[in-house]
Amino acid sequence: MSDGKKTKTTVNIYGQHFTIIGEESKAHMRHVAGVVDDKMREINEKNPYLDINKLAVLTAVNVVHDYMKLQEKYEILERQLKEKE
Amino acid sequence: MSDGKKTKTTVNIYGQHFTIIGEESKAHMRHVAGVVDDKMREINEKNPYLDINKLAVLTAVNVVHDYMKLQEKYEILERQLKEKE
Numbered sequence: 001m002s003d004g005k006k007t008k009t010t011v012n013i014y015g016q017h018f019t020i021i022g023e024e025s026k027a028h029m030r031h032v033a034g035v036v037d038d039k040m041r042e043i044n045e046k047n048p049y050l051d052i053n054k055l056a057v058l059t060a061v062n063v064v065h066d067y068m069k070l071q072e073k074y075e076i077l078e079r080q081l082k083e084k085e
Numbered sequence: 086m087s088d089g090k091k092t093k094t095t096v097n098i099y100g101q102h103f104t105i106i107g108e109e110s111k112a113h114m115r116h117v118a119g120v121v122d123d124k125m126r127e128i129n130e131k132n133p134y135l136d137i138n139k140l141a142v143l144t145a146v147n148v149v150h151d152y153m154k155l156q157e158k159y160e161i162l163e164r165q166l167k168e169k170e
Contacts, residue, residue: 013142020146032153036145056141057098060121061105063148068117070155077162084169 014040014052039063099125099137124148 009026010019011033020029039059044050050058094111095104096118105114124144129135135143 013146016139016142018139018143018146020143022150024150028150028153032146032149035149035153036142039145039149040142053138053141054101054103056138056145057101057121057125058103058105060124060141060145060148061098061103061117063145063152064117064120064124065107065109065113067148067152067155068113068120070152070159074155074159074162077159077166081162081166081169084166 013037014056036063098122099141121148 006021006023007026007029008019008021009029010017011030012018013033013036018033020033022029024032036059039062040055043058043062044055047055047058091106091108092111092114093104093106094114095102096115097103098118098121103118105118107114109117121144124147125140128143128147129140132140132143
């Protein structure tokens with residue numbers, strides 16, 4: 001987990017190099033980059049005509065949608081836990 | 086929530102129009118688009134030299150990171166709930 005120290009990780013996402021500075025481990029950042037790369041390729045397969053810019057934005061849309069769904073599930077679990085206390 | 090019917094929503098994200106086809110409500114899709122737009126502007130403020138393409142990819146990286154953190158919290162709650170059963 002992060003210990004406040006900044007890490008600098010160079011990753012390759014969909015053929016582009018990025019240097020990401022953050023407090024997470026290099027392994028975590030590479031994992032994140034891998035997930036984004038996979039999602040971009042997945043969306044590109046279904047939408048081969050999209051330029052990389054729109055592809056990246058739609059990837060962000062896709063992940064924000066997933067995040068909101070997970071947030072809903074998280075809030076349900078929180079309520080269930082409170083009921084048991 | 087979605088009832089299997091496909092919805093077609095046109096949204097504007099960071100000055101670009103997107104038509105998103107999905108099973109979610111138009112309101113949900115506009116909310117998702119708004120979150121992505123906000124995040125892109127937030128990242129652009131800290132990284133004004135980034136081109137829109139890299140900005141979009143870094144936005145996806147940012148959201149995947151958030152998703153993974155939420156996933157970890159979700160799994161902790163799941164374990165706590167199981168212990169109480």
